[in-house]
Amino acid sequence: MSTQSEFSLIETYFTDLTDSRDDVILGIGDDCALLQCPADQLAAVSIDTLVEGIHFFADVDPESLGHKSLAVGLSDLAAMGAKPAWFTLALTLPESNESWLKAFSQGLATLAKQHNIQLVGGDTTKGPLTISIQVHGFVKSEQALRREGAQIGDLIYVSGSLGDAGAALQLKLKQWNDEALSTQDKEYLNKRLEKPTPRVEFGQKLLEFATSAIDISDGLSSDLGHILKKSNVGATVELSKLPFSSALQRISQTKAVDFALNSGDDYELCFTIPADKQELFESIVDGEYIHVGVIEADLGLRILGLDGQKHTITGSGYDHFVTNS
Amino acid sequence: MSTQSEFSLIETYFTDLTDSRDDVILGIGDDCALLQCPADQLAAVSIDTLVEGIHFFADVDPESLGHKSLAVGLSDLAAMGAKPAWFTLALTLPESNESWLKAFSQGLATLAKQHNIQLVGGDTTKGPLTISIQVHGFVKSEQALRREGAQIGDLIYVSGSLGDAGAALQLKLKQWNDEALSTQDKEYLNKRLEKPTPRVEFGQKLLEFATSAIDISDGLSSDLGHILKKSNVGATVELSKLPFSSALQRISQTKAVDFALNSGDDYELCFTIPADKQELFESIVDGEYIHVGVIEADLGLRILGLDGQKHTITGSGYDHFVTNS
Numbered sequence: 001m002s003t004q005s006e007f008s009l010i011e012t013y014f015t016d017l018t019d020s021r022d023d024v025i026l027g028i029g030d031d032c033a034l035l036q037c038p039a040d041q042l043a044a045v046s047i048d049t050l051v052e053g054i055h056f057f058a059d060v061d062p063e064s065l066g067h068k069s070l071a072v073g074l075s076d077l078a079a080m081g082a083k084p085a086w087f088t089l090a091l092t093l094p095e096s097n098e099s100w101l102k103a104f105s106q107g108l109a110t111l112a113k114q115h116n117i118q119l120v121g122g123d124t125t126k127g128p129l130t131i132s133i134q135v136h137g138f139v140k141s142e143q144a145l146r147r148e149g150a151q152i153g154d155l156i157y158v159s160g161s162l163g164d165a166g167a168a169l170q171l172k173l174k175q176w177n178d179e180a181l182s183t184q185d186k187e188y189l190n191k192r193l194e195k196p197t198p199r200v201e202f203g204q205k206l207l208e209f210a211t212s213a214i215d216i217s218d219g220l221s222s223d224l225g226h227i228l229k230k231s232n233v234g235a236t237v238e239l240s241k242l243p244f245s246s247a248l249q250r251i252s253q254t255k256a257v258d259f260a261l262n263s264g265d266d267y268e269l270c271f272t273i274p275a276d277k278q279e280l281f282e283s284i285v286d287g288e289y290i291h292v293g294v295i296e297a298d299l300g301l302r303i304l305g306l307d308g309q310k311h312t313i314t315g316s317g318y319d320h321f322v323t324n325s
Numbered sequence: 326m327s328t329q330s331e332f333s334l335i336e337t338y339f340t341d342l343t344d345s346r347d348d349v350i351l352g353i354g355d356d357c358a359l360l361q362c363p364a365d366q367l368a369a370v371s372i373d374t375l376v377e378g379i380h381f382f383a384d385v386d387p388e389s390l391g392h393k394s395l396a397v398g399l400s401d402l403a404a405m406g407a408k409p410a411w412f413t414l415a416l417t418l419p420e421s422n423e424s425w426l427k428a429f430s431q432g433l434a435t436l437a438k439q440h441n442i443q444l445v446g447g448d449t450t451k452g453p454l455t456i457s458i459q460v461h462g463f464v465k466s467e468q469a470l471r472r473e474g475a476q477i478g479d480l481i482y483v484s485g486s487l488g489d490a491g492a493a494l495q496l497k498l499k500q501w502n503d504e505a506l507s508t509q510d511k512e513y514l515n516k517r518l519e520k521p522t523p524r525v526e527f528g529q530k531l532l533e534f535a536t537s538a539i540d541i542s543d544g545l546s547s548d549l550g551h552i553l554k555k556s557n558v559g560a561t562v563e564l565s566k567l568p569f570s571s572a573l574q575r576i577s578q579t580k581a582v583d584f585a586l587n588s589g590d591d592y593e594l595c596f597t598i599p600a601d602k603q604e605l606f607e608s609i610v611d612g613e614y615i616h617v618g619v620i621e622a623d624l625g626l627r628i629l630g631l632d633g634q635k636h637t638i639t640g641s642g643y644d645h646f647v648t649n650s
Binding site: 025026029030031032033034035036037039042043044045046047048049050051052053054055075076077079080082086088089090092120121122123125126127128130132134135136137139141144146147148213214215230 | 350351354355356357358359360361362364367368369370371372373374375376377378379380400401402404405407411413414415417445446447448450451452453455457459460461462464466469471472473538539540555
C-alpha cells in the first residue's frame with residue numbers, strides 16, 4: 001500500500017528513450033521534468049490508456065504493444081498537425097518481467113526515435129497491465145487542425161486504406177474469416193492492427209490546406225461524424241472511392257465497407273480541403289491521400305452506394321447503415 | 326476490444342473542471358488540447374498512478390480518492406516551486422458508477438479550484454480501477470527547486486508534521502494500535518493519509534531561498550536520501566527536532582520516529598536553506614517550517630538521538646536505523 005520506487009523500472013529499461021532533445025532541461029529523476037516550450041507555438045497534449053483485455057490481448061507481442069502505446073498518441077498529434085516533442089509513461093504491471101519490459105521498451109524506443117519524441121517522466125506501479133501515455137507536441141496557434149472547421153463544399157480525404165485493423169480484430173476473435181485471404185494477407189492485416197503508422201509528418205503538411213482533421217480510431221462513420229457535428233455540417237461519402245488494401249479487395253465488398261465505416265484502430269487521418277485548394281494540395285503534398293466525399297449543408301452522413309442511391313448512416317459508428325430513399 | 330468513447334465520462338462528470346483558465350486555447354473534445362505556455366518559464370510536468378489494492382483500499386471514500394489523485398501531482402509541482410496550470414486524467418474503471426463518479430469528480434474539483442489548475446484532457450476506459458494524473462505547472466528556469474542543489478552547511482527543514490499518514494495506514498491494516506489514541510486522533514490521522522495537503526504555495530515561496538527540495542512521499546529517510554545522493558553530500562537530522570502532530574505525541578516516541586523516517590504519504594516538503602539566509606527566510610516566509618538538521622560533507626544520513634549519539638540510517642526508507650558508534 002506504499003508508493004513504489006517511482007523511476008526504478010524506467011531508469012532500468014527506458015534510458016534509451018530519455019536523452020535526445022535540447023529542450024529537456026531536466027529529464028527523469030526529480031519530482032518533475034523541466035521543459036522549454038517554443039515561444040511562438042501552442043502545446044498540443046493528449047493522454048491515452050490501453051488496458052489488457054480491452055484494447056489488447058494478454059498474449060500480444062510486447063514489442064508491438066510498446067509501438068502501439070505511443071502510436072495512438074502520435075496519431076492524436078498528427079490530427080492537430082502538431083510536431084512531437086515529449087511523452088510521459090504511466091506503466092502498471094503485474095510483475096517486473098525482464099524480457100517483456102525489454103521488448104516493450106524497444107517497441108517504444110524505435111517509434112520514438114523516428115519522431116524525435118523524448119520520454120521525460122513516468123511512474124511504474126504494480127497492478128493489472130495498464131499503459132497510459134501522454135504526448136506533447138507543438139503547433140502554431142492559427143494553423144492547428146481542429147475538428148470544427150469543415151465548410152460546405154470542402155472535399156473529404158483520408159490518408160490511407162481503411163478497415164484493415166477491424167478485419168484483423170475479427171479474425172483474431174474468430175468472429176469472421178474469408179477463404180480468399182492468404183496467410184500473407186492475414187499477416188499484413190494483423191500488422192495494421194498491432195503496429196499502426198501514425199501519420200505525423202503528413203499531418204504537419206496539412207496545416208496549410210486542411211480546414212478540419214481527425215484521426216480514425218473508431219471507424220470513418222464515427223470519426224467523420226465528429227467533424228460533421230463540431231462543424232455543424234453534413235457530408236456524402238462515395239462508396240466507390242473508399243480505399244482498400246489488396247487484402248480487403250479480396251473479401252466481399254459489403255464486409256470491407258462495413259470494416260471501413262464501423263471498425264476502429266486504423267489511425268489514418270480524415271480531413272477536409274477547400275475545393276479551390278484541391279489542385280495545389282494534390283500537386284505539392286507527398287504521401288497518400290484519397291478523396292472520398294464532400295461536405296454538404298444537410299446535416300448527417302450519407303453514403304453514395306454503387307446503386308447510385310444515397311444511404312443515411314444512423315446511430316453510432318458500430319451500427320450498420322440503412323437505405324434512406 | 327475497441328476504443329471506448331474517449332470523452333463521454335469526462336464530458337458528463339468533469340465539466341465543472343474544464344473551464345477556468347485563459348491559457349487553455351482548446352480544452353477537452355478534440356484530438357489534443359491546445360495550451361499557451363508562458364514565454365519566460367519552464368513547464369514542470371509529472372505523472373503519477375494510483376492503483377486499487379496498491380495505493381488505496383477498495384472501500385476508500387471516492388471523494389477523498391479524487392482529492393488524493395490530484396494532490397500527489399500538486400505535491401510534485403510544489404517540490405519544484407512550480408505554479409499549477411493544467412492536468413490530464415486517465416481513468417480506468419470497472420463500471421460506470423454514477424454516485425462514485427460524482428464523488429470522485431467532486432474531490433478533484435474542490436482541490437483543483439483551490440489551486441486554479443484546469444482539466445484539459447483525459448481518457449476513460451473500462452478495466453481495473455487505475456487513476457493516472459499528469460500535472461503541468463510553470464517555474465522560472467533559474468529558480469526551479471531541484472533535488473541536487475544542497476550545499477554543505479545548509480539547514481534542513483520540513484514543512485509540517487511527519488509520520489501521520491504512516492500511522493494511519495498501520496491502523497487501517499490493523500498492524501498496529503495505541504490505546505493512547507482517541508477517536509478524534511484516529512480521524513485526524515486518517516485525514517492526513519486520505520486527504521493530504523500539497524504545499525503548493527509554500528513551495529513557490531521557497532524559490533528565493535531553497536537550494537534543494539523534494540516532497541516526502543516515501544518517508545524522510547528515503548526522500549532526504551534522494552537529496553543527499555543527488556547533491557553528493559550527507560546530513561545529520563536531530564531526533565528531538567522532528568515535528569509530530571498532537572496525535573503522534575501521544576504514542577511511543579520510538580514508534581513515532583519510525584513512522585516519520587520510514588513511512589510514506591505525508592506529502593510535506595523537505596528542503597535546504599543556506600545558513601546565511603536562515604534569518605531572512607524565517608522572518609518573511611509564512612507557513613509552517615521546522616528546522617530538523619544540517620547538510621554535511623560526510624556522505625550518508627545520520628540521526629542525532631536523545632542519547633546524544635549519532636545513528637547511521639542504513640538501507641532503504643523502510644529499514645530501521647542502527648547505532649553507529
